[in-house]
Amino acid sequence: MDRIRITGGHKLEGIIPISGAKNAALPLMIASILTPETLTLKNVPNLADVNMLARILRNHGVDLTIEGKRAGGKGHLGETFHLTAREIVDTTAPYELVSRMRASFWVLGPLVARCRQARVSMPGGCAIGTRPVDLHLQGLKQLGAEIDIDGGYVVAKAPKGLKGARIIFPKVSVGATHQILMAAVLAKGETVIENAAREPEIADVARCLVAMGAKIEGVGTSTLRIQGVDRLEGARHAVLPDRIETGTFAMAVAAAGGNVMLQGAQIEDLESAMNVLADCGATVKPTPDGIQITRNGNGIGPVSVETQPFPGFPTDLQAQLMALMTRADGTSTIRETIFENRFMHVQELVRLGADIHMQGDIATVRGVKRLTGAPVMATDLRASVSLVIGGLMAEGETMINRVYHLDRGFERLEEKLSRCGAQIERITG
Ligand code: EPZ
Numbered sequence: 001m002d003r004i005r006i007t008g009g010h011k012l013e014g015i016i017p018i019s020g021a022k023n024a025a026l027p028l029m030i031a032s033i034l035t036p037e038t039l040t041l042k043n044v045p046n047l048a049d050v051n052m053l054a055r056i057l058r059n060h061g062v063d064l065t066i067e068g069k070r071a072g073g074k075g076h077l078g079e080t081f082h083l084t085a086r087e088i089v090d091t092t093a094p095y096e097l098v099s100r101m102r103a104s105f106w107v108l109g110p111l112v113a114r115c116r117q118a119r120v121s122m123p124g125g126c127a128i129g130t131r132p133v134d135l136h137l138q139g140l141k142q143l144g145a146e147i148d149i150d151g152g153y154v155v156a157k158a159p160k161g162l163k164g165a166r167i168i169f170p171k172v173s174v175g176a177t178h179q180i181l182m183a184a185v186l187a188k189g190e191t192v193i194e195n196a197a198r199e200p201e202i203a204d205v206a207r208c209l210v211a212m213g214a215k216i217e218g219v220g221t222s223t224l225r226i227q228g229v230d231r232l233e234g235a236r237h238a239v240l241p242d243r244i245e246t247g248t249f250a251m252a253v254a255a256a257g258g259n260v261m262l263q264g265a266q267i268e269d270l271e272s273a274m275n276v277l278a279d280c281g282a283t284v285k286p287t288p289d290g291i292q293i294t295r296n297g298n299g300i301g302p303v304s305v306e307t308q309p310f311p312g313f314p315t316d317l318q319a320q321l322m323a324l325m326t327r328a329d330g331t332s333t334i335r336e337t338i339f340e341n342r343f344m345h346v347q348e349l350v351r352l353g354a355d356i357h358m359q360g361d362i363a364t365v366r367g368v369k370r371l372t373g374a375p376v377m378a379t380d381l382r383a384s385v386s387l388v389i390g391g392l393m394a395e396g397e398t399m400i401n402r403v404y405h406l407d408r409g410f411e412r413l414e415e416k417l418s419r420c421g422a423q424i425e426r427i428t429g
Pocket of ligand 1: 023024026102103129130131132133134135136137171172173174175176197315316338339340381382409
């Protein structure tokens with residue numbers, strides 16, 4: 001199993017190209033189920049989760065070809081996928097595949113919308129929280145699907161097709177918004193989704209659906225109004241830049257010190273996180289090329305932050321912010337309001353010398369003068385990368401085990417950091 005070795009204490013200087021967003025690429029790939037024509041996606045990141053979803057989609061009959069495999073030196077342009085679901089050959093998404101990647105559960109809505117039936121495994125347990133799918137199922141029922149749970153599978157049927165409805169989510173959910181949006185575009189009549197998630201990845205998917213011929217109003221707002229159409233067409237769409245990768249590298253620069261251009265990053269997608277970084281003493285400057293992030297000389301100021309759905313501070317940057325705050329000049333509080341168990345990085349950061357106390361969903365982080373390198377264990381995607389940030393700040397060597405979690409969501413992480421002067425390397429095998 002691969003490991004990552006970091007020797008801390010080096011500033012970061014240079015350019016980091018930001019890849020396409022994992023959490024947009026996944027639903028965009030799923031949207032290919034909705035049309036028999038070819039959906040071309042540009043700027044798709046090369047990640048384990050993308051490859052896993054490709055396997056799942058091929059199982060349904062989606063033909064995927066990848067144009068001009070990346071051979072280095074292409075900056076942040078990513079790969080181009082051509083996805084064609086001329087015929088859906090199998091409407092079952094099996095447990096063996098869905099249990100390995102939760103987002104694959106989102107094939108349910110598009111499959112029922114196009115084929116009037118689907119059998120998709122319930123996703124099962126997850127390291128960061130219980131993560132139920134009740135909102136997805138409730139929404140599909142409101143669109144007229146009959147839903148049964150049989151042998152761990154959701155069996156959905158809509159023999160006469162889905163029908164538009166007014167769906168008011170009692171809670172903001174990214175996944176349920178994707179799911180219902182992708183189902184509603186082919187439902188008969190009008191669907192209104194209220195309290196929809198407003199994450200930039202949802203707007204990106206909506207823009208792609210519109211390019212495919214869908215009729216959607218309110219893109220980027222919490223009310224989406226969809227007029228169903230009979231059929232969608234092929235389209236070309238570029239995946240938006242990954243705001244979580246952007247925020248992660250911005251925090252790495254704030255942690256290690258230095259000056260880095262996050263090439264291709266869009267500040268409007270992560271203003272709350274950038275405001276927090278500015279509050280703690282980093283300089284954040286949007287430029288036509290991306291975001292320039294600098295911290296030279298001054299210390300790291302403590303902050304008080306709670307995670308919230310977009311446009312609030314993202315839960316997917318909570319672990320990284322906590323790593324940064326371990327070296328702040330003072331005490332920070334970080335409250336996680338989205339997932340109940342997203343604190344597995346805490347004990348690993350403590351192994352590096354951090355002073356963190358948990359009470360319920362609040363972490364109190366007392367900044368320490370120094371961290372020292374240690375062997376640590378990656379537990380989930382964002383927790384893993386918080387240990388990379390910890391390692392960059394720590395004196396001596398940090399060895400991160402189980403880095404396959406990182407490969408799910410960060411493309412060429414060690415290459416991007418080492419080009420900016422970090423002492424970081426992957427040890428394979
Ligand atoms: C998406 O997960 C992201 N995944 C997550 O990123 C991200 O952390 C999360 O949104 C929140 O921003 C992808 O985009 C692939 P939710 P999702 O439905 O859709 C509860 C990463 O590291 N809920 O918005 O699963 C749920 O338990 C990942 O890249 C219900 O109660 O998140 C949670 O408390 C991890 N019932 C809250 O809503 C439901 O039916 C928000 O979850 C659905 C969700």
